[in-house]
Amino acid sequence: EAGVAQSPRYKIIEKRQSVAFWCNPISGHATLYWYQQILGQGPKLLIQFQNNGVVDDSQLPKDRFSAERLKGVDSTLKIQPAKLEDSAVYLCASSLDRGGQPQHFGDGTRLSIL
């Protein structure tokens, strides 16, 4: 089966600019996750969708980050305006459903803020 697709792979922007990331989960996976992975750390959950609804966005900095999953398939994550501390790898993952299911990760987008 095709894996989780993400784009772009790399992005360099200046602080205060905006950026968007795209994710296409594995076909049939109801649950989609966005993680932020800072160098040397484990992934930190930003937001979790179940189909097109938000399950958990408690760690999403909502003043600058937003995400949507229209039609319950693809998802986009946006940062506006970006700060230096947003430099990280943004990973998208999907699972068949909730409840003790393996999560499958995409290759991520490496974001550098100048």
Place this chain on the structure above:
Amino acid sequence: GENVEQHPSTLSVQEGDSAVIKCTYSDSASNYFPWYKQELGKRPQLIIDIRSNVGEKKDQRIAVTLNKTAKHFSLHITETQPEDSAVYFCAASMNTGNQFYFGTGTSLTVIP
């Protein structure tokens, strides 16, 4: 929320030796524990997982053990090979939400 601690942060072993990585969790409601391997610049890949109704699971050279009473679980890699060199992450999850709480990672180096 759940808190997962992982030790050691770095581990070097000679090729052919065994490696053990340990994680502890705080929430007794956690019942699913996956382990991921992440090579430099690549995606985390699931290598093995265990559910709370099982005490041990093995897949070739990789095994995971779970002690629910003590709230810790461990990854065991036997007969290590240079290609096992990577960062390994443990995670804990509950059925209700499937949010994964990741440990801080262990950088494993297998010396040929």
